[in-house]
Amino acid sequence: MIANRIKMKLKSIIVVLMLSIQVFGQVNQTLHSELGKSFYVSLNGNDTNPGTKDKPVASFEVARDLIRHYKTTNPYPDKGFTVWVSGGEYEFSESFALNENDSGQPGRPVIWRAVEGEKVTLSGGIQIPQNQFKKVTNKNIKARFRKEVASKIYQVNLKELGITDYGRHQQYGHALSVCPAPLELFYNEEAMTLARYPNTGYIQIGNVIDGGSTPRSGDYSERGAVFEYSDERHEVWAGQKDIWFQGTFKNGYADDKILVESINAENKRVKLAYPHMYGVGNKKPYNHYVALNILDEIDMPGEWYVDREAGILYFYPPSNLKNSKVVVSMLEDPVVSIEGSSHIVFRGFTVEVGRGMGIYLERGQNNLIAGCTVRNIGTSGIFMGQGAKQTVPYITHEHYEGVPVSRRIGNLQGHIYSNTTWDRKAGKNHKILSCDVYNTGSGGIYLSGGNKRDLIPGNNVVENCKVHDYNRRNKFLWSGINIDGVGNRIAHCEIYNSNFQAIYAHGNEHIFEYNHIHHVTLHADDVSAWYIGRDPSDRGHILRYNYFHHCGNADMGNNGIYCDDSSSGITVIGNVFYKMNTVGGILYTNTGWDLTMKNNIIIEPHSYSVVLSQHYYTWYKGRAPIAFGKGKVFEKRLFKDINIQEPPYSDRYPQLSNFMNEIIPGEKWEGMNARRNVFSTNIIFGGSKNPIKISKGESGIFENINNYQTTKDPGFVNMAEENFMLKEDAEVYKKLKGFKPVPFDKMGLYRDEFRKDN
Incomplete structure (x- = not known):
């Protein structure tokens, strides 16, 4: 199996060297007259072919090189290029990489797409033939299994198949680097369970x-x-x-x-x-x-284990192995890497079974990832911008040091915590559209772009994507969609089925709209469906027209919208919240400023609609307000990383300019008092009699203005079926002056040419 992959790789290299002699003359003549915009790839093709419909090439890399050559010898086509890929599973032993040389032009992109109606899979794994699996016969090994399952467990010798790289198990988790997965096992397109x-x-x-x-x-x-x-x-x-x-x-x-x-x-x-x-x-x-990772614990269908010394994989299959598909992951680099390319369209592919990322984007502009399925990936499904390599050799928080890296996540969270204005080189005007991302190890999608120091927007978008089951390995920190930078947008996405958060935000002026978020934060404490924290300069976010329901766990500390540690300048407007099992508030803030919660519909909350907690553990008594010593987080973030009293921050956010002004010299600053927070014109159906709770201090302000609380149906179209559109003649419009219709029917996924149902 490995020998065949090496053989194919060598063949590809030889072909590329021969192309200028054997192929390019024919390509130039044929494509210029007939197929100047199209190339074709097929598993039945040959890499010595010219890439025409009748004579396709066999590999993505050769198709890429044909386009590179065409662009050097011909005028750029009026409508760009299209690479048509026929159905089948294409195995990649290294990342399929596009760079600056592979860019399209404005209005004339380079399109990589699956042939209509055909399933094209890009895999970072190796398929194991079913006939290679044998029942376990070694008596000593069988004795380690429970008697009732010992006869149901199979083994395969990976070394005999040429598979010797099993990766390695590493420590990972909170404040640690995200590392590529070791070898994982997938059966009929589902991730199996390490024993x-x-x-x-x-x-x-x-x-x-x-x-x-x-x-x-x-x-x-x-x-x-x-x-x-x-x-x-x-x-x-x-x-x-x-x-x-x-x-x-x-x-x-x-x-x-x-x-x-x-x-x-x-x-x-x-x-x-x-x-x-x-x-x-x-x-x-x-x-x-x-x-x-214990051989003895294979006792449930789907469990597996690798004896790394012997090279033997043990597996309890969930069904008859005959006609089943068994794949092990191999590739640690992203399956697809788009670095520096612009005006690329990548559509209709299934990307799966890598130990690292599915699709990686860095730099460039105006790239579109559309209609793709990214699944069964070791780390993140689609990842935009650089990660970071930690350079200190121990777990740390305040003493983190590191350097940016490409194609790896690493300790991105630690790096961005220590370098809040880090421009991760994500590029601009990219769009991830109508993709399904699931069964990933470390979050679904990471969206980035823009420059926080200068408040320059990235204008990158994730839209109409379905993201679920995204914490197979890293259980926390890596959300359905993480976002940073400036001026990016998450819209019409459905995010669900996780113990952790749906959205984790850094940066400025992002828009979150028309999303459908449910069944998240199911088993974690001090988390929320949407989260931002510990940087008052991360302002300007708008959450509008989203539907949140069945989030949280009433037995643990959960919130809906969590504005943690003085997070400020956030508007929550026109959302619907239903059966939120939040011990804290639908909106919870630790000493936040300029928070607006307006025109929302809150239905049967577990507790309060708003909780304001006045606590100061992020502030240390006796600190000078503009000192940058150990632990002095806000002084560093507001006067060193950026300066709130100078443009562009003083122009864009004048409300923030006095945040660090002293009230009691050396002891208390303005930012310790939550100010200008408003809860206004909301409908509350059920819940606590008092919708707002202010705890741990009396100096915080969260105004309660013109809200309508009721125990009767305020006029929903069909509450029993969870249709929370308000009827045009709903009584609430008379009861609550100024309340505007909420577009419940537009929340969530929509149908388009890539997503045929929602």
């Missing part, structure tokens, strides 16, 4: 003997925690190597995957090899974990 215990639920952390070092507080001694296990099954694993625990070891928003150093069955203790950011505790119900 784990328990099959469902979690193991509670027992009595903590030593919580380990706490890098968050500056303890970099790299001491792993020691705790007593609470489940006797650990005794089976004593003495085994390469076992990993993944869970929430301290805070309910901070996941981690940590190597087990040892399990002692005599004193029932576990020692972890590495520390967790916050240390390890057992005081909360969510202080729990699952155990991963």
Whole structure:
């Protein structure tokens, strides 16, 4: 299998060298007269062909090189180029890369597209023939399985198939770098489960003997925690190597995957090899974990394990292997990389089974990714802009150092936290349209673009995309759609099925409109469906005409719209919120300024519509207001990263100019008092009698103006079927002066040429 891939690669290289001699003369003559705008790719083609419809090439790379050559010897076609790709699965052993040489022109793009009605898959994996799987016969191995399943487990020798790169398991999680996945297994286009215990639920952390070092507080001694296990099954694993625990070891928003150093069955203790950011505790119900990568725990259909020394993969298939498709991931680079190209259209493809990203975009402008399915990917599905390589050798927060990198996520969150004006070179005027992104390891889509220091918009868009099941590996921090930069837009997307957030925002002046967000933040604490935090200069965001429902977990700390740690200048208007299981508010803010929640429909909230918490843990007593020492977050972000008292910030956001002015010298600043917050002209059906709660201080302001609260149907078209359009003659229009119709019927996905149903 590997030999064939190497052979194909060498063949492609030889072909490219021969093209100028054997092919280009024929191509120039034929295409100039007949097919000057089109090339064709087919699995049945040949890379010595000219790329015509009758004589297609076999590889994307050769089609790309044919276009490059054509552009050097012919006038640019009036309508650009189209590369038509016939159906089938194209395996990539390295990223299919487009750069500046592959750009189209304004109004004359280079279009890469699947032939209409044919499924074209771009895969970063290798398919394993079903006949290579054999029942496990080794008695010692079979004895490790539960008796009732031992006869149902198969094995395949990967080494005999030429597959020897299994990747490696690494620590990842909160404040850690996102790393490419090790080899993963996919069966009939579904991700299978690395052998784990328990099959469902979690193991509670027992009595903590030593919580380990706490890098968050500056303890970099790299001491792993020691705790007593609470489940006797650990005794089976004593003495085994390469076992990993993944869970929430301290805070309910901070996941981690940590190597087990040892399990002692005599004193029932576990020692972890590495520390967790916050240390390890057992005081909360969510202080729990699952155990991963254990051969003995293959006991459920879909579970698998690789013996890395022997090169044998063990698998309990969910169904009969005959006529099934089994693929293992191999490629760590993005399956597709568009770096520096402009005016590219990439449409109608399925991109899958990579250990890293699905599609990566950097620099360039006016590129369109349309009608694609990106799934079964090790990290993020579609990723825009650079990531970052951490250069300090330990887990850290305040002491992070790193450098930007391409084609990897790395510790992007740490880098952007320390460098809030980092221009990630995402390019401008890109659009991701009508794509489905799911079953990804570390978030669905990352949208970026624009320059925060100068408030220059990127004008990049994610629209009409369906994003779900996006935390297969990293459980938190990586949302359905992450966004940063300036002036970008998320519209008409459906985001669902995650324990973490739907949207995580950084930057300025983004628009979030007509989205449908549901069944997120299902099992996490101190999270929300939409989140922004800890930078008062991240202003100008508009959330309008979105439908949020069935988000949160009433047993954990959840919010709807979370404006954390003095986040300011955000408008929430014309949205519908239904059955939000938020312990906090539909809108929750920690000391935020200039927050407007207006003309929304709030239906059966679990608690309050708005919660304002006045707490100052991000402010340290005795600090000079313009000092840049350790931990002085706001001074750095408001006077060093940018300057709120100079253009463009003083012009664009004059309300922010006095944020750091002293009230009590050395002790209290204006920003400690939440100001100019308004809750106005909203409909509240059910919920708390008082829609607003102000806690932890009396100096904060959130005005309650002209709202209508009722226990009766205010005039919905059909509340029983969750149609929350208001009838034209709804009584609420008489009761609530100034309330404007909310376009509930336009929220969510829509049909277009790429999405045939919604």
